[in-house]
Amino acid sequence: MALEPGTQRKRARFNSLKVREVRRLTDDSIEVTFDVPEKLFGEYDYAPGQYLALRKVLNGHELRRSYSICAAPRPGELKIAIKRDIGGEFSTWANESLVSGMDMDVMSPQGTFTTKLAQDADRHYAAIAAGSGVTPIMSLAKSILASSSRARFSLIYSNRTAQDVMFLEELADLKDRYPARFALFHVLTRERRGSEVFSGRLDTDRLGVFLDLLVRPKDVDEWFICGPFDLVQLVRDTLEEAGVNRKHVRFELFTTDRPDRPEGQHGRPVIVDEREGVHTINFTLDGVSATVTTAKHSRETVLNAALRVRSDVPFACAGGVCGTCRAKLVSGTVSMDENFALEPEELEAGYVLTCQSHPTSDAVSVNYDA
Ligand SMILES: Cc1cc2nc3c(=O)[nH]c(=O)nc-3n(C[C@H](O)[C@H](O)[C@H](O)COP(=O)(O)OP(=O)(O)OC[C@H]3O[C@@H](n4cnc5c(N)ncnc54)[C@H](O)[C@@H]3O)c2cc1C
Numbered sequence: 106m107a108l109e110p111g112t113q114r115k116r117a118r119f120n121s122l123k124v125r126e127v128r129r130l131t132d133d134s135i136e137v138t139f140d141v142p143e144k145l146f147g148e149y150d151y152a153p154g155q156y157l158a159l160r161k162v163l164n165g166h167e168l169r170r171s172y173s174i175c176a177a178p179r180p181g182e183l184k185i186a187i188k189r190d191i192g193g194e195f196s197t198w199a200n201e202s203l204v205s206g207m208d209m210d211v212m213s214p215q216g217t218f219t220t221k222l223a224q225d226a227d228r229h230y231a232a233i234a235a236g237s238g239v240t241p242i243m244s245l246a247k248s249i250l251a252s253s254s255r256a257r258f259s260l261i262y263s264n265r266t267a268q269d270v271m272f273l274e275e276l277a278d279l280k281d282r283y284p285a286r287f288a289l290f291h292v293l294t295r296e297r298r299g300s301e302v303f304s305g306r307l308d309t310d311r312l313g314v315f316l317d318l319l320v321r322p323k324d325v326d327e328w329f330i331c332g333p334f335d336l337v338q339l340v341r342d343t344l345e346e347a348g349v350n351r352k353h354v355r356f357e358l359f360t361t362d363r364p365d366r367p368e369g370q371h372g373r374p375v376i377v378d379e380r381e382g383v384h385t386i387n388f389t390l391d392g393v394s395a396t397v398t399t400a401k402h403s404r405e406t407v408l409n410a411a412l413r414v415r416s417d418v419p420f421a422c423a424g425g426v427c428g429t430c431r432a433k434l435v436s437g438t439v440s441m442d443e444n445f446a447l448e449p450e451e452l453e454a455g456y457v458l459t460c461q462s463h464p465t466s467d468a469v470s471v472n473y474d475a
């Protein structure tokens with residue numbers, strides 16, 4: 106879907122922000138509020154649906170993880186929610202050890218999972234989310250419903266059990282505040298609810314019932330989907346079959362669910378032996394150019410190579426999902442493994458995800474400032 110005006114990607118930068126509050130949402134998730142000092146208001150200005158990345162050294166290595174902002178934009182604060190991933194390094198640490206008063210490295214907001222808010226617009230938005238995928242939806246729903254007294258928002262939200270539902274109270278409050286404009290459908294996969302349609306996996310059949318009876322595609326202007334890879338694919342395909350134009354469907358992936366390509370793997374040292382043949386990578390960042398070589402046999406990414414000579418090269422997920430590492434290919438050729446972040450028009454304009462790009466020509470030049 107095309108980038109909305111005002112959400113053009115801006116360069117990602119880290120600042121240290123103070124944690125104002127950590128609030129438990131469920132046994133496995135927390136909401137974290139950061140204070141944004143006035144001098145940084147401009148940098149942390151965001152659109153509903155965007156995310157930020159946190160940077161933290163744990164067990165001797167640096168981790169970067171992205172988290173969607175869960176509140177409607179408000180100068181001076183940022184709120185995110187972190188759900189513990191079983192065996193997950195950062196989310197486990199955050200759920201167990203993150204407390205108010207701590208300082209964290211927080212990247213400026215990024216992302217295009219958003220929409221242009223039109224005052225007084227009579228539009229119906231629908232969202233389908235699972236688990237922590239509701240986080241950006243909270244920000245979108247609150248902002249959209251507040252932006253126009255005629256806007257409507259329908260949310261289908263799937264969780265395993267009632268205890269796993271994040272933002273239970275906030276969702277109920279939204280329902281009370283906008284009874285005629287906010288429709289909420291909880292689906293529980295491992296608990297029985299009153300009706301069959303609300304109990305069980307959100308599979309093709311169940312989704313079909315929702316689309317036939319409760320959230321009819323012909324009545325919806327714009328869709329937001331956020332959840333596991335399989336669910337996002339299923340919903341996108343089902344909506345397309347129902348005649349919905351892909352341009353009206355936005356989606357956000359938290360992970361590609363590809364165990365062979367784990368996110369967050371970066372900075373792997375590569376031994377460069379010039380006799381075996383190298384690619385020369387030139388890159389420009391903040392107006393300064395640098396050159397690095399990488400062994401052809403290593404199939405190293407442009408990002409990984411660039412990080413060896415400059416530690417401030419922007420990236421967050423390193424998995425082709427978030428788009429933070431975007432740069433313009435100025436010369437040479439690359440092959441890109443995955444792309445879940447760049448829009449078709451960005452690809453056409455020559456942008457690449459450097460965390461997924463391997464040089465295929467002897468020399469490659471990219472520009473992070475373009
Ligand atoms: C744009 C974007 C927005 C996001 N927003 C949110 C949000 O709002 N809320 C939220 O909670 N998350 C969000 N995420 C996901 C988040 O960034 C992290 O990916 C998530 O918290 C897991 O990080 P972790 O360090 O805990 O797990 P990791 O350590 O990265 O592990 C991820 C998963 O892989 C498994 N794993 C790791 N290593 C191995 C191994 N060697 N063998 C087998 N399994 C392994 C772990 O068990 C775990 O389940 C978002 C991601 C993106 C890209």
Ligand code: FES
Nearest residue numbers: 421423427428460
């Ligand atoms: S760092 Fe997220 S797509 Fe490259």
